[in-house]
Amino acid sequence: MSSTKQTDARITMPLGLAKRGYSGVVHHLAAADANSALSAIELESRLIELGFVEGAKVEVLHEGIVGRDPIAVRIENVTIAVRRREAMAIIVA
Amino acid sequence: MEAPLMHLALVGTPNSGKTSLFNALTGSRQKVANYPGVTVERKEGSFVTPLGRQLSVVDLPGTYSLRGRSPDEEITRDVVLGRAAGEPLPDLVLCVADSTNLRLTVRLVLELKRTGRPLMLVLNMFDIATRRGVTVDVAQLSERLDIPVVTSIAVRKGGTSELLRRTDELAAQAPIPMQQNLWQPLTVAELRATQREADRIIAATISLPAKPNTWTARIDAVVLHPLAGLAILALILFVMFQAVFAWAQPLMELLSSAFASLGLLVHDTLPTGLLQNFLQNGVISGVGSVIVFLPQIVIVFLFILLLEDFGYMARAAFLMDRIMGGAGLHGRAFIPLLSSFACAIPGIMATRVIDNRRDRLTTILIAPLMTCSARIPVYTLIISAFIPARQIWGWVDLRGLVMFGLYAAGIASALGVSFVIKFFMLRDYAPAPFMLELPDYKMPRARSIAIGVYTRAKMFLQRAGTTIFSMMVLIWFLASFPLPPAGAQDPAINYSLAAMIGKTLQPLLAPLGFNWQIAVALIPGMAAREVAVAALGTVYAIEGGKEAADQIGQVLATKWSLATALSLLAWYIFAPQCASTLAVIRRETGSWKWMAITFAYMFALAYAASFATYNIARSFGAG
Numbered sequence: 138m139s140s141t142k143q144t145d146a147r148i149t150m151p152l153g154l155a156k157r158g159y160s161g162v163v164h165h166l167a168a169a170d171a172n173s174a175l176s177a178i179e180l181e182s183r184l185i186e187l188g189f190v191e192g193a194k195v196e197v198l199h200e201g202i203v204g205r206d207p208i209a210v211r212i213e214n215v216t217i218a219v220r221r222r223e224a225m226a227i228i229v230a
Numbered sequence: 231m232e233a234p235l236m237h238l239a240l241v242g243t244p245n246s247g248k249t250s251l252f253n254a255l256t257g258s259r260q261k262v263a264n265y266p267g268v269t270v271e272r273k274e275g276s277f278v279t280p281l282g283r284q285l286s287v288v289d290l291p292g293t294y295s296l297r298g299r300s301p302d303e304e305i306t307r308d309v310v311l312g313r314a315a316g317e318p319l320p321d322l323v324l325c326v327a328d329s330t331n332l333r334l335t336v337r338l339v340l341e342l343k344r345t346g347r348p349l350m351l352v353l354n355m356f357d358i359a360t361r362r363g364v365t366v367d368v369a370q371l372s373e374r375l376d377i378p379v380v381t382s383i384a385v386r387k388g389g390t391s392e393l394l395r396r397t398d399e400l401a402a403q404a405p406i407p408m409q410q411n412l413w414q415p416l417t418v419a420e421l422r423a424t425q426r427e428a429d430r431i432i433a434a435t436i437s438l439p440a441k442p443n444t445w446t447a448r449i450d451a452v453v454l455h456p457l458a459g460l461a462i463l464a465l466i467l468f469v470m471f472q473a474v475f476a477w478a479q480p481l482m483e484l485l486s487s488a489f490a491s492l493g494l495l496v497h498d499t500l501p502t503g504l505l506q507n508f509l510q511n512g513v514i515s516g517v518g519s520v521i522v523f524l525p526q527i528v529i530v531f532l533f534i535l536l537l538e539d540f541g542y543m544a545r546a547a548f549l550m551d552r553i554m555g556g557a558g559l560h561g562r563a564f565i566p567l568l569s570s571f572a573c574a575i576p577g578i579m580a581t582r583v584i585d586n587r588r589d590r591l592t593t594i595l596i597a598p599l600m601t602c603s604a605r606i607p608v609y610t611l612i613i614s615a616f617i618p619a620r621q622i623w624g625w626v627d628l629r630g631l632v633m634f635g636l637y638a639a640g641i642a643s644a645l646g647v648s649f650v651i652k653f654f655m656l657r658d659y660a661p662a663p664f665m666l667e668l669p670d671y672k673m674p675r676a677r678s679i680a681i682g683v684y685t686r687a688k689m690f691l692q693r694a695g696t697t698i699f700s701m702m703v704l705i706w707f708l709a710s711f712p713l714p715p716a717g718a719q720d721p722a723i724n725y726s727l728a729a730m731i732g733k734t735l736q737p738l739l740a741p742l743g744f745n746w747q748i749a750v751a752l753i754p755g756m757a758a759r760e761v762a763v764a765a766l767g768t769v770y771a772i773e774g775g776k777e778a779a780d781q782i783g784q785v786l787a788t789k790w791s792l793a794t795a796l797s798l799l800a801w802y803i804f805a806p807q808c809a810s811t812l813a814v815i816r817r818e819t820g821s822w823k824w825m826a827i828t829f830a831y832m833f834a835l836a837y838a839a840s841f842a843t844y845n846i847a848r849s850f851g852a853g
Binding site: 191201206217 | 331333334337422425438446447450551552556
């Protein structure tokens with residue numbers, strides 16, 4: 138919540154590729170890039186409703202059994218379970 | 231003149247403790263029904279404030295926003311906006327928040343404010359927040375949000391006193407001033423803006439502890455561990471089924487003998503005749519044989535409610551998501567399917583948390599394959615009559631193991647059917663998202679659990695008192711009339727309508743090893759599966775006199791072969807004939823087609839499974 142501006146020097150990646158133990162902040166949402174069953178607008182709306190807004194701190198706490206999917210993500214002080222497919226829409230740095 | 235009834239509506243995100251607050255406010259003065267036209271559960275209660283004001287309160291489905299992306303969330307939106315048919319516009323909306331976790335609720339409050347409804351924020355579980363080092367500047371928060379904010383501890387006696395006092399204050403200025411509704415579905419940009427504003431308000435009014443809840447992290451390290459997690463899940467389910475079978479036994483025997491003595495009392499008090507026969511064999515032994523299963527239903531709901539309140543249900547969905555995904559199911563389907571173990575009807579209704587229509591449809595189609603509590607009477611009866619009670623490997627009860635096997639068979643066939651649906655019917659299919667909050671673990675509170683179990687038990691007993699009772703009267707009538715001719719040699723029931731129906735159906739069911747008594751019992755079983763037991767009780771009680779009513783299991787053991795018993799167990803894994811489940815499927819899918827498909831595929835599976843079981847058992851010499 139604290140810093141909404143990231144320095145451009147930081148490397149960004151989709152949260153969908155992050156390993157367990159990764160921590161960073163949300164850089165931006167790229168809902169159109171995720172291969173989700175939801176429309177880009179719907180996916181982005183839901184992610185925001187669950188607290189994924191720019192600058193929010195994220196940490197990958199747990200991974201599922203099959204294909205390390207889904208992942209449990211700590212976003213600020215809430216834990217959200219999300220599939221990697223949808224987490225691809227969350228670009229973190 | 232008496233002050234007009236004030237209507238309150240509880241709104242909040244999932245896991246906000248809304249239901250425990252609802253329970254704390256209303257106690258057992260709750261009514262559970264459905265919203266008209268849809269089958270979203272409508273929970274309403276009433277209470278009286280310290281100043282004697284009469285209030286009604288509805289517990290609306292949990293939601294993160296008013297966008298209404300599922301039928302449940304649409305109800306919440308429509309009630310708040312006064313658009314729901316037959317629902318009063320709430321005089322006061324209580325937005326309930328988990329005080330340890332305010333971020334998403336504050337955003338919801340900002341959205342709710344646009345509706346112009348009088349609004350109050352309830353910081354629930356305030357004690358837990360304080361203990362964890364969360365400090366909230368309540369006055370500042372109230373000022374920033376420009377609405378009243380109160381703290382509450384729903385689970386503690388007197389924990390809602392501030393909420394009640396403020397409600398009285400607000401009600402005293404009635405009508406509470408309200409503004410125009412400016413709410414419109416929020417765009418992505420507006421959503422983002424409200425979340426940012428919420429974050430600013432939180433930064434100014436709330437300080438969080440440096441460390442997250444360590445207990446939740448510690449428990450999750452084990453419970454969400456890829457291997458240990460699955461083992462724990464399997465163990466929980468196994469303990470649950472052992473409990474359903476073993477713990478309930480003494481209570482069930484008690485109930486059973488109570489009904490038997492009641493029947494005998496009636497038998498001895500009344501003169502021999504139709505009335506005596508009706509009361510003893512139709513009413514008491516019929517309804518009694520269903521009510522006996524109350525302890526088991528209470529235990530099933532006790533487990534489900536405990537796991538839900540503890541916060542484990544969401545973890546189970548997390549663990550099962552990909553595994554169920556392999557069979558074409560959504561992780562969120564786990565909770566509806568688990569509820570289906572109690573009864574497919576609430577399970578099918580709970581599929582509304584799945585917003586993708588195809589995922590939801592698949593879940594609805596297989597939910598009746600989960601072994602519902604109404605099958606327990608049938609299983610229990612047959613198992614105790616035919617399976618010896620002994621321990622294997624020193625500690626496992628053989629009967630419990632057979633029970634577990636039947637549950638496992640139900641689950642396996644559900645996964646199989648789901649896989650077939652995915653493969654053949656819904657091929658062009660992109661998996662719907664799985665997004666679920668994993669709430670912090672919380673100690674379940676006895677009072678809240680007790681109210682939940684009580685409400686369910688009451689629903690079951692009401693069903694026993696209405697649907698099941700009327701079916702019992704019908705089956706007794708079918709089994710008693712026409713009266714046998716004078717000087718008849720055979721038992722009276724052999725001359726009855728029931729025998730005629732049963733004997734007509736019998737050729738169809740003969741390949742399964744079913745005799746005509748079973749065929750008769752399956753007919754009223756359409757009203758509710760457990761009625762089949764009562765019907766068998768009635769059929770055999772009338773045939774064998776009063777001794778038979780006491781010990782229906784023993785009677786079955788002498789009348790049926792083991793192959794027949796096993797075949798009936800196999801039939802009941804699928805048991806296609808529950809009319810209320812079919813009716814709910816019709817209502818939830820909005821089409822007769824899916825209802826017919828469900829009935830047809832379950833009937834086919836039941837027939838095939840029974841046929842195979844009967845013939846295999848006979849080839850092993852159990853015929």
